[in-house]
Amino acid sequence: MMTQDMWRAIENCDGSYDGKFFYGVRTTGIFCRPSCKSRTPLPEHVRIFASTEAAIAERFRPCKRCKPGGLKLPDEEWVDAIAAMIDNRYAEQLTLNKLAELAHASPYHMQRTFTRWKGQSPAAYLQQVRIEQAKRLLSESELPVSEIGERVGYVNAAHFATVFQRETGSQPTAYRTAMRNEIKHEGEKRT
Incomplete structure (x- = not known):
């Protein structure tokens, strides 16, 4: 239970x-010392722990910035946690600075470490996740292309269509048509 003194700290x-x-x-799954210089979270997102062991037992990861209890999350686990954050928050306007803030690191360090472990930058990974989600929505829903673009994090429909074509070689509408024809063709083969 968080007291007022703890919150002030x-x-x-x-x-x-x-x-x-x-x-x-x-919201980040990271735990810190009270003195951590990372952005102050919203009080409703804070969970108090008596020890680092208690935080780890609840599946929280140590902050890369303040290293609570002298612990440091191994880079590979840290990068996996950032990737999971992108997987869950891809529809948000995630910039390198925003991701670094959420990951409790400098943008440069996060970019370099993420790229070393994943073989691509956080921005490239984010775009890959968005395109995969857009493909899923185009295949499985009747939503307009512009709404799909918004749902996967592109506020501008023209930009979404341009990025989608660059990444897949197909316009979103053409992709949807091709997927539906493929599903129809598979269904006919089974009967």
């Missing part, structure tokens, strides 16, 4: 509370 990055408690942020 988190808001003020008060190092005098380090070791007395740790706080996790539900």
Whole structure:
């Protein structure tokens, strides 16, 4: 249970509370020392822990910035956590700076580490996730192409169509038609 003193310590990055408690942020799955200089989370997203072990037992990962309890998340696990964040939040306007803030690291360090482990930049990974989700929606739904673009994180329909064609070699509408024809053809083969 978070007290007012704990919340003030988190808001003020008060190092005098380090070791007395740790706080996790539900939206990122990361836990920190009270003195962590990362962006202050919303109070409703904060979970208090008495120890690093308790935070880890609840599947929270140590912050790369403040290294609570001297722990440091291995790079591969950290990158996997960033990828999972992208997988879950791809529809948001995720910039490199926003991702770095959520991952508690500098943009440069996150970009370099992510690229080393995934073989592509966070931006390229985000685009790949968005295109895969768009393909799924084009195949499985009747939503207009512009709405699909918005749902996967592209606020401009023309930009979505351009990116989709560049990545798949097909316009979204043509992709939808081809997928429906393929499904229809598969259904006819079975009967």
